[in-house]
Amino acid sequence: MLARGGSATDAAIAVMLALTVVEPQSSGIGGGGFMVRGMPDGTVATFDGRETAPAGATPEWFLDDNGEVPPRSESVRSGLSVGVPGNIALAAKAHAAHGKLAWADLFEPAIRLARSGFEINPRLNGMLESARDRSAHSAAARSLYFDDQGNPRPVGTLVVNEPLAQTLEMIAGGGREAFYSGELAERIAETVSADTPRTGAMTYADITGYEAKTRDAVCAPYRAYRVCTMGPPTSGGVAVLQMLGQLERFPIGEMGVRNPLTWHLFVESQRLAYADRELYLADSDYVPVPVAGLVDRDYLASRSGLIAPDRRLTEVTAGTPPGADTALADGDEPEEHGTSHFAVVDADQIMISYTSTIEGAFGSGLMTGGFFLNNELTDFSRSPTVDGQPVANRVEAGKRPRSSMAPTVVYDPEGKPFLAVGAAGGSTIPVQTARSIIGAIDFGLSAEEILALPFVMAFGDRLLLERGTWLEEQADAFRSLGHEQVLVREAPVKGGAVLRTAAGWESARDPRLEGQIEIP
Structure with missing residues (x-):
């Protein structure tokens, strides 16, 4: 085309x-x-x-x-x-x-x-x-x-x-x-x-x-970059911005891409973002969703302050962002897959x-x-x-169900187009997307490299590490940080990205997937 x-x-x-x-x-x-x-x-x-x-x-x-x-x-x-x-x-x-x-x-x-x-x-x-x-x-x-x-x-x-x-x-x-x-x-x-x-x-x-x-895009800064994504009825974009905002005070670029502490911080940020997601995110045409409050820098700084670099948080609950409706209940987590x-x-x-x-x-x-x-x-x-x-995400006539999808675009410090990114895989989508953005911004990786980064995600009290990657080799390090239930599994992930480099734009598909289909 x-x-x-x-x-x-x-x-x-x-x-x-x-x-x-x-x-x-x-x-x-x-x-x-x-x-x-x-x-x-x-x-x-x-x-x-x-x-x-x-x-x-x-x-x-x-x-x-x-x-x-x-x-x-x-x-x-x-x-x-x-x-x-x-x-x-x-x-x-x-x-x-x-x-x-x-x-x-x-x-x-x-x-x-x-x-x-x-x-x-x-x-x-x-x-x-x-x-x-x-x-x-x-x-x-x-x-x-x-x-x-x-x-x-x-x-x-x-x-x-x-x-x-x-x-x-x-x-x-x-x-x-x-x-x-x-x-x-x-x-x-x-x-x-x-x-x-x-x-x-x-x-x-x-x-x-x-x-x-x-709908209006939801945008927030990360380092000197500008990240813009989809707002409600999807929860994925807000969760991505929350994870990034909560990580901003940590020098993870200096800590290194293979440092288990880097990914421990990422996991803790996931847990905080997903707690907010469960309570507040739904179709904003039916439920008052405090989008601005959820990505407010002061609010995210307060949530980030809960993250301990040397240990897992024992309990994680939703915060109270500006504009929040505290009369809502925490609903069940739908099992998304495709x-x-x-x-x-x-x-x-x-x-x-x-x-x-x-x-x-x-x-x-x-x-x-x-x-x-x-x-x-x-x-x-x-x-x-x-x-x-x-429950905010309850069924109602004409309502749009909450989603995890997080199609995202990123602008560099000069305001130029830098990255178009997103993922498939149900509730893993925000984690995959945030991981790719971190890979590009904090570690300077290529499009192929950000999608190939090992997958790590908290599922309740369990921590999933992707089998066959260097994260699997660091399972004991995660256990020492308090992540007692470590599971090593194939990663349910499927990302895609187009990234601008000094040489121009480069595209990549997730290396875990098959090749392209030829159109006759």
């Missing part, structure tokens, strides 16, 4: 569409996303294509007949979990404002991939098996991705998705309205309603009424950071028109209250 004279926005939309074909487990037009667009002059715009709950949804949406929260798998694998998709509306709004190529041109690569086919790679093959309860839930999906014996098609199998090619052609020719009205919208509503075990299921009116939104992230910089030095998702692997498992529908509503807290107090 860039070679054809397209803008960074054009290219990012084309990537989202192509990933609908080749990463059906992670993202696509059946889901939603967030886009951050950074101009060379420092102007930053953000686009919110997060899915919405249907008009019939209530805070008790996920409770069973006894008022209890059922196993999560029951909530995911049904129409209850599906929000009105937002990616096409986001793409249309962004393209109308910043596109250069014709709308239909953006669909050409994805249509060719769907019609000519792509080969199943090891990652998709493994996900088809491990998430079989969703990947094989729909007869349409079984015919595409499974053989006659019910086994996932093997690595190297060419998958031709003609229904998706036809869907994409319909949207390419008819624009946004081809998705949000008419035959396709009716099919989406029917598919979701037929699999929703209660009243209030998604309707055609829910789909026709969907709107993507433009998502795709990509970054683009064009010849005009415009940065795009776009994160797209259907939430879990293969979303709800429901398929129509050759694409999977999301399970984004399980990103809400399924328990609407705790001890009688409302």
